Amino acid sequence: MTSTTDAAVSPTTAEATASTAADPAASTPVPRSAESRGALLGYLGDTLALAGRHLIHLRRSPGRLVLVTMTPLVMLVAVGYLFRNSMNVPGGVPYEDFILAGIAVQVGLSGVGPTAIGVALDLRHGLVDRFRSLPIAPSAVLIGRTLADLFVGAVSLTAVSLVGLAVGWRPHEGVLRTAAGFAVLLAFIYTMLWLGILLGTTQKNVEAIDGTGALVLVVFSFLSNAYVGVNGLPEWLRPVAQWNPVTAVITTCRRLWGNDPSGAAGSGFAADHPGVVAAITLTAILVIAVAGSVRGFEKAIGR
Amino acid sequence: MTVASSDPAILAEGLQKQYRGHTALHRVDLAVPAGTVLGVLGPNGAGKTTTVRILATLVEPSAGRAVVAGHDVVREGKEVRRRIGLAGQYAAVDELLTGRENMVLLAKLLRYGRRGAALRAAELLERFELTDAADRTVGTYSGGMRRRLDLATCVIGDPQVLFLDEPSTGLDPTSRSVLWDVVRDLVANGVTILLTTQYLEEADALADRIAVIDAGRVIAEDTPAALKRMVGSERLEVTLARPESLADAVAALATLGSAQEPVADPATLRVSVQLDRGGLDEVARAAVALREKGVDTVDFEVCKPTLDDVFFQLTGTGQKKESRR
Numbered sequence: 001m002t003s004t005t006d007a008a009v010s011p012t013t014a015e016a017t018a019s020t021a022a023d024p025a026a027s028t029p030v031p032r033s034a035e036s037r038g039a040l041l042g043y044l045g046d047t048l049a050l051a052g053r054h055l056i057h058l059r060r061s062p063g064r065l066v067l068v069t070m071t072p073l074v075m076l077v078a079v080g081y082l083f084r085n086s087m088n089v090p091g092g093v094p095y096e097d098f099i100l101a102g103i104a105v106q107v108g109l110s111g112v113g114p115t116a117i118g119v120a121l122d123l124r125h126g127l128v129d130r131f132r133s134l135p136i137a138p139s140a141v142l143i144g145r146t147l148a149d150l151f152v153g154a155v156s157l158t159a160v161s162l163v164g165l166a167v168g169w170r171p172h173e174g175v176l177r178t179a180a181g182f183a184v185l186l187a188f189i190y191t192m193l194w195l196g197i198l199l200g201t202t203q204k205n206v207e208a209i210d211g212t213g214a215l216v217l218v219v220f221s222f223l224s225n226a227y228v229g230v231n232g233l234p235e236w237l238r239p240v241a242q243w244n245p246v247t248a249v250i251t252t253c254r255r256l257w258g259n260d261p262s263g264a265a266g267s268g269f270a271a272d273h274p275g276v277v278a279a280i281t282l283t284a285i286l287v288i289a290v291a292g293s294v295r296g297f298e299k300a301i302g303r
Numbered sequence: 304m305t306v307a308s309s310d311p312a313i314l315a316e317g318l319q320k321q322y323r324g325h326t327a328l329h330r331v332d333l334a335v336p337a338g339t340v341l342g343v344l345g346p347n348g349a350g351k352t353t354t355v356r357i358l359a360t361l362v363e364p365s366a367g368r369a370v371v372a373g374h375d376v377v378r379e380g381k382e383v384r385r386r387i388g389l390a391g392q393y394a395a396v397d398e399l400l401t402g403r404e405n406m407v408l409l410a411k412l413l414r415y416g417r418r419g420a421a422l423r424a425a426e427l428l429e430r431f432e433l434t435d436a437a438d439r440t441v442g443t444y445s446g447g448m449r450r451r452l453d454l455a456t457c458v459i460g461d462p463q464v465l466f467l468d469e470p471s472t473g474l475d476p477t478s479r480s481v482l483w484d485v486v487r488d489l490v491a492n493g494v495t496i497l498l499t500t501q502y503l504e505e506a507d508a509l510a511d512r513i514a515v516i517d518a519g520r521v522i523a524e525d526t527p528a529a530l531k532r533m534v535g536s537e538r539l540e541v542t543l544a545r546p547e548s549l550a551d552a553v554a555a556l557a558t559l560g561s562a563q564e565p566v567a568d569p570a571t572l573r574v575s576v577q578l579d580r581g582g583l584d585e586v587a588r589a590a591v592a593l594r595e596k597g598v599d600t601v602d603f604e605v606c607k608p609t610l611d612d613v614f615f616q617l618t619g620t621g622q623k624k625e626s627r628r
Contacts, residue, residue, distance in 0.1 A: 042414065049411040053397065053404075060399045060440065126395035130456070133359050133389040134412050135381050302362050 046136045050144025051151075054118075058152065064114045069156040071217070072106040073163055079103075079227060081167045089229055091261025096168035098261065101181070101253035102226030103164070105246050107156045108189035109220055112196040113213020115149050119200025120209055123300050132301055142293060146193045153189035157182065172258030181256035184278065188249045191282045194289035201296030220246045230266035242270040245281035252278050310373065312337040312464050312495035313358060317367035320353050320519075327353045329519040331367070335497060335512075337463070340490055342510030342527075343499040344614065350519040351499035352392065355468045358497065359389045372463045388457030388465045392472065394449040395456075398442040402433050402452050405441060406459065413460040423459060431455040431485065447478025454485055458494075465489060467498040471505055483508060503610035513610070517618045531608045533616075538606045539589055540575040544599035549574065555592040559585060578605070 058065055079087070080099040089098045119142075122128050131141050161169075161182075171178040195216070203209050221227075223237065224246040230238050241247055247265065251274035254260035265271035313335040320328040328350045335341040345351050356362040358371055360380040369376045372386035396405050403424055410420035428437045431451045441449060450470065457465060467486070471479045486509055490496060500506050506513050507527050514524040523530060543552055549567050556565040556576040565576040578585050586605060593600065 045414075046412055049408055053400065053408055056404060057397075057399045126391045126393035127397060129356075129361060129389065129391050130395040130409075131412070132361055133384055133387065134409070134460075135384040136412050 043137055043140060046140040047144045047147065050131070050141055051147040054145055054148030055151065058148070064118075065152055065155060067114055068107060068111050068152055069159050071110040072103045072156070072160050075106060076100075076103040076160060076163055076167070080164070080169075087228070089261050089264060091263060093259060093261040093264075094168065096164070097170060097257075097259040098254070098264070099227070100161070100164045100169040101185075101250045101257070101259060102221070102224070104157060104160055104185050104253065105188060105224075105226065105249055106217065106221055107153055107160060108185070108192035109217040109246070110213075111149060111153055111156075111189065112192050112199065112216050113210055115145070115193050115196030116198075116200035116203070116209045116213060117206055118145065118149075119197050120204060120206055123201070123297075124204070128297075128301060138297065139294065142197055142297065146190065146197065149193050149196075150186065150190055153193070154186065157185060157189070169259075171256075173256060177256045177258075181253040184249060184252050184256070184275075187282060188245075188278075191286045191289070194286055194293060197293040198289040198296065201293050201300055204300075220244065225250055225264055225266075229261065229264035230271070231263060238266055242266050242268065243277065243281075245278060245285065248274045248278035248281060310337070311335050311370075313341070313369075313371050313497055315354070315358065315367065315369040318354065318357055318364045318369060319366040320350075320357065320362065321365045327519055328357075328364070331516070331519070331521055333497075333514055333521065333524070335495055337495050338490065338493050339511040340486070340496045340498065340509050342506030342513040343497060343516055344501075344503065344506050344513055344610070345499070345516035346501070346618070349516045351516055352468055353519075354516070355389070355391075355466045355497065355499060359387060359466050360384055361389075385460070386463045388460065388462035390453050390457050390465070390467045390470055392468050394446075394453040396441050396449060396452050399440060401438050401440050402428060402444070402448075403437040405452060405456060409456045410459050415459075427455045427459060432481075445478070447474055447481065450474060450478060450482060451485070454482070458489065462494065464495045464497070467496060469499055469501065471500070471502065479505075503614060507610050515614065515617050523613070523617050527610065530610065530613045533613065537578045537608070538575050539578055539586060540573055540604045540606055541589075541593065541598075541600050542602035543572040543574065544601050546572060548596075548598045551596040552593060552598045555596040555598060556589060558592050559589055575606075 076099065080096055080103065084095040084099075087095045087099075089095060128141060132138060171181070196213070199209055199212055203212065223233075223241050224244045225241060226246065230241050230247065233241050242265065248270065251260060251265040251271070254264070255274065265274060270277050311334040313333060315331055315333040318328055318331040320326070331350065331354055333341065333343075333354075343351050343354065353362065357364050358369055358376060360371075360376050360383050363377055371383045374382040374386070376383050396402075397408075400408070406424035406427060407420045410423045411417070415423050425434075425437075428434050431454065433448065433452060433455065436444060436448060441452065444452065454467075454470070470486075471482055474482060483505075486496060486498070496509075498505075498509065510527060512524065512526055513530060514521050515530075516522070523533075525533075539556070541552060541556070543549060546569065549569060549572070552574045553565045553567050556574060559576060559578075561577045561579050563577050565574055567574045576589070
């Protein structure tokens with residue numbers, strides 16, 4: 001039944017569009033048809049245009065960049081520099097070396113709240129409705145945001161590393177392994193962004209999001225080996241800290257950078273294979289967060 | 304430009320929407336011919352926004368079907384989205400971006416390409432009289448400017464069908480009249496518009512037909528004139544100088560032979576009578592009859608029924624009209 005309607009309407013539709021285009025101003029730009037570019041290129045273009053929007057935000061209101069960068073920097077200076085003589089790590093690694101991976105993960109953790117708030121505000125202010133009423137893939141809206149926020153994370157990570165170098169952090173394993181460590185951190189940051197999007201699409205109250213974001217930062221970083229070795233924690237908490245993806249990421253980075261004192265990751269499978277644990281837990285979080293975000297997004301729009 | 308299509312640009316059949324715990328739409332049927340304006344009128348929570356969101360493919364109906372610009376909103380959402388514009392209750396523009404950046408972003412998403420997007424943005428900013436403010440951030444715009452920008456972003460893709468959800472909410476009278484001009488201009492160019500409003504005046508001014516929605520149902524759909532006729536024709540209202548002439552006035556106005564007896568309100572000293580035929584003759588006969596009875600009047604008024612009357616009568620909250628008689 002609908003197909004007959006289509007057949008009846010399409011010609012008139014085409015005529016109407018053609019006459020509009022040929023109407024008064026011949027110079028009027030006309031959208032390229034979707035087919036003139038590949039679907040994938042079109043999708044990338046949409047995503048980049050949407051990411052560009054967030055980069056303009058960053059220029060006009062750099063609060064997010066400051067927030068995401070300041071939290072780890074303050075911890076780096078407070079713990080890594082001021083308290084470094086009171087902090088003991090086993091195995092004779094300087095505390096400045098030990099602390100950097102622990103601080104770097106906080107770039108990812110402290111980005112969760114701001115990303116979530118951005119998503120929630122776009123939903124609340126009708127911008128998402130506007131984007132969704134366009135013939136673009138809904139996922140481009142979310143992926144565009146993660147790309148821009150990943151850029152923020154990368155800038156913040158650079159700042160943390162430079163300050164780290166200034167207070168005495170040094171990687172000891174060469175350029176390639178150093179770069180690999182940063183790649184792992186970027187993967188961690190990206191995964192955390194999706195956790196933020198999940199939070200923003202499922203929780204409407206901005207104050208609640210802010211609180212949850214702060215909680216994520218504190219719980220995940222203190223229940224890990226960010227500041228002290230796993231063996232410095234109460235015994236019953238050690239397995240939690242060992243299997244915490246944050247610990248796995250930190251240990252992976254420390255080993256890649258030659259900053260890992262023996263025993264800082266405890267013992268057992270998680271301590272012996274931090275890369276595997278990091279890969280598995282981050283993939284699991286990413287899959288769950290993406291699936292949950294898409295569902296939450298659809299539900300938030302469907303209200 | 305005439306659209307030579309007899310198919311409605313918007314067709315809704317038996318739309319229903321259930322949310323957990325309550326039914327937002329019971330049954331909504333609409334048919335809007337191409338190139339016309341349908342005003343959807345109703346109180347808060349009547350289902351106006353839900354209807355718009357279903358037609359704009361943002362929400363799936365629980366039952367029923369809808370065809371917009373020739374495509375099914377559920378099965379061919381993307382095709383529908385290529386042909387519509389939506390202005391929601393909020394001006395959905397990004398406050399941190401300039402007017403131009405907002406336009407360019409949406410033009411890019413509508414696949415105008417980098418240069419095409421810049422051209423299209425400039426063209427529409429000019430048309431909506433925003434060129435001077437184009438490079439200021441939207442945060443500095445007035446409510447009226449924001450709304451104009453919002454409308455401009457809606458028409459970037461030359462939509463055939465435009466949905467405007469309470470477009471003049473929160474606008475001052477000047478901005479509202481600019482908005483009305485824009486809407487009329489779009490209609491003159493062949494765009495089909497569905498606009499929801501709580502302002503009966505707005506529906507009266509812009510709409511070719513009006514659908515009244517209450518509690519998730521369309522309770523009336525007709526032209527503004529026909530809806531007003533449903534409520535009755537013009538009335539003559541006379542305010543008396545002295546209470547003792549009330550009976551004389553009623554007797555005088557009864558000689559007009561209206562279908563309904565004149566109604567007197569002792570509290571306000573007002574007598575009103577329906578003018579079945581309307582026009583100056585009947586008013587003149589009433590004036591002569593009152594003069595012959597020696598009734599002194601301080602005020603008189605010929606009242607046309609307003610959409611308020613229609614609305615109150617249809618939704619059963621008819622107190623306002625009754626008390627005026």
